[in-house]
Amino acid sequence: MERILPMTMMDVLRCDSQQGFERCEGQSFSTPWAARAFGMVLAAARKQLFTLNEFQQALIVEITEYERASGRIDNDDVYYSRWIGALTTLLIDRHLIDLRGLERAEAAVHARLAAIEHLHDHGVHAHDALLHGPHLGPHRDRETQDDGQPCSEAVQMRKGRALPKPIYRERLR
């Protein structure tokens, strides 16, 4: 499959920042939801709900399908949207959530936001529970099996038998 090529890096950098080639060292997420998606994936991996390798594979599928159908990824919103898609798919595949439950939960979020808007429209300050979501009670640990398969190159490196190989080399002279 031919990859989508037309954008130059100048175009990408313009999309990324109004500062042109200035690539700031800023380390914050562009949106709160991107931060939550990132944090949830790492937290879930640390709790062994899935491995990061499994998430990586799901993300690769999301990105590939998006690029094939819609074009290019050139900003964080588009990229982290794929992150959310991969997380959703993985959680459903692992039977940790299901579509019906997800729809209900999203409806509940909408309802909460509508309630906040209603209060604001009437000049009333929203209660903290509305602003910040339902109170989350005590939690219990739950472990799942880690059955991710490392790639052979990584296994070889772990065993000290081989160094990784570059994907491309180029010298003009």
Next chain:
Amino acid sequence: MSAAHSNKKPWQAIRTEAIETLLNEIGVLDSTRVDEIVKHYEEDVGPKTGARVVAKAWTDPAFKARLLADGLAACAELGIGGPETEMLHVVENTATTHNVVVCTLCSCYPWPILGLPPAWYKSSAYRSRVVREPRRVLAEMGLVVAPEVEIVVWDSVSEIRYLVLPERPAGTESLDEDALAALVTRDAMIGIAHVKG
């Protein structure tokens, strides 16, 4: 009250909140852990973390040798690392070799060493083009690599993450580690820039 859909929050915000609520309800995720991870990667880890590694390698030949042999173990000597990176391979730039890192399929990145990746690193353009025409891509990003210098591209699609050890700039012999670390940029550790003295 009917649940009129808010038009102020994007679908991504609705979805992430819904997922997080569900996972909390079934007891498999703790939102405080999510908060800690986000805070860690926004405040505690970043290019300055990797810069310490580079500066140490520039001033300590034995550490540099250990870094090139086993990146994660050497970083751990400096208290750097985390569960998100299982293997780190450090590649050294020289007068004849210039290394650049990409993840062609999804933008894997050594988070515990460099923090969050920039948007351009995740872009379709960078991921697809740097493996085909690295010299041109680097030039578009402001780095002209001499024709006699070999460009080597490393793809992070496996579990291995890569860190470029850039060349120490000339005229920095009198600088201590802290001063050297202040010169090292994220872009140099990915391979799209040199470190300037």
